Amino acid sequence: MIRVAICDDDISFTGSIEEQLHTLTSSLSIPLETETFFNGNSLLAELHRGIRYDIIFMDIEMKQIDGIRAAKTIREIDEDVQLIYISGYEEYALQLFEMRPIGFLKKPLYPDQFRQCLKKALDILETRILYFSYRNHYRETVSYTHLRAHE
16 A cells, blocks of 8 residues: 655645546556645644655645745655655755655646656655565565554
């Protein structure tokens, strides 16, 4: 099960991302669980409670706490989460490198770019799962989120 958080203050946009995620992952037979947050503080609260995600889609400009400040805290809690920024503003691109995102998607979303970015995140997660399986001589597939819960 791949766990994905979507953090954006635009309710209709989060619904669109969620729909695209489910369409793409179901076509690849990948089980997916999504959770939506409309501000960075609610996402951070879940992370502080111990909830972990494999991938986080994060808007940059949000009320209360912006996506860059939220990501700094996210990286303190979880260095391995695949962080993908989404914004209508490209001028933030240089500030994002410190947070080590694996992608930046510009609003409005283009399906091909979204698919490529998601595939990149899934490939990274798959590599981590295979590495664990190989190093520990397991033959069953174990989700990366499940492994991290037992650290």
